[in-house]
Amino acid sequence: MAADVQATTLGLDHRKLAMWTFLGSEFLFFGAFVSAYLLYITTTAGGPGVEIFDIPFTSISSFVLLMSSLTMVLAHNSHARGDLRRMRLWILATAGQGAVFLGGQVYEFTTFYNEGLNLTQSPFASSFFVLTGFHGLHVFVGILMLLSLYALSLTGKVKANQDVKTEMIGLYWHFVDIIWVVIFTVVYLIPEIAVG
C-alpha cells in the first residue's frame, strides 16, 4: 500500500522526521519576517508606531494560545492511551482556543486599521501585518488540521493505535505556539518597554 510507512535506516518514523525538518525550516520563514520588522520598527512614515499596541489585550490572546498547547498535548496523551473520545474533546478545546486567538487578532487588526495603521501605511505597518498575519494564517491552518483529525477519528479513518497522527498535528500546533512566544516578546513587549 502506497500510504504505508516504510522502515528507514535511521530507525525513526520518517513522517515525524519530515515534520521536524519542516518546522526547522519554518524558523527561517518567520526569522526573515521578524528581522524585517526589527529593521523597520521606527520607519512609521509619520503614522502610528508601537505605541498603538494594546498589551493587556494581546496578553490575554497570548495566554489563550499558550493554554491551547496544554489541551493539545492532553489530546495526544489521550490518543496514546487509546481513549479516542477524550482525545476528540481535547482536540475541540484546542481548535476553540485557536479560534479565540484568531478572533482576537481580527479585532486587533480592525482596531489598528480604524486608528490609521494599515498594510501599506508604512514599512513598520507592512512588516507588522505580514509577520502577525502569516502567524495567524498558520493558526488557521492548524485549526483546519485539528478539525480534520476530529472528523477522521469520528469516521474511523484515524484509529486508536495511530497516535502519531495526533502527535504530528500537535508538533505543528506547539510550533505555532512557540513562534507566538517569540513574537509576543520581540514584537510587542520589548518595543513597548523601549519606547517607555
Next chain:
Amino acid sequence: MSASDTQDAQTDASHGHHPTPREYVNIAIMLAILTALEVSTYFVDFGSIAIPLLVILMVIKFVMVVSFFMHLKFDSKLFGRMLYGGLFLALLLYAATLVILFFERAPVV
C-alpha cells in the same frame, strides 16, 4: 494490522518516559506564571533589567514547550538537531540584520 499501525507502535516503543497529564498541567501552570511575569514588565518599572528579563523568560518558555509538550527531551536527538539547526540559521539571519542596522540604518520614510 497495517504497516502504518505497526510503525506507530514501534515509534511509541522508542519513546522515553512521557509526562503524565498531571505533569503537563503543572508545566502549563509554570508557563502561565512566567507569562504573568512577562506581562508585569509592562505595568511595573523593572528599569534596565526589563529587556534582559523578557529575553530570559522567552527562552525558558520556548525550551519548556519544545522539551515537554513537543517531547523533544524524550525523543530522538536528530529531531532536536533539525529544529535547533533551523533556529540557529534564523538567529544568523537576525544577526546579519543587526549588522545592517549597525552599519547602515534603514531609510527613514
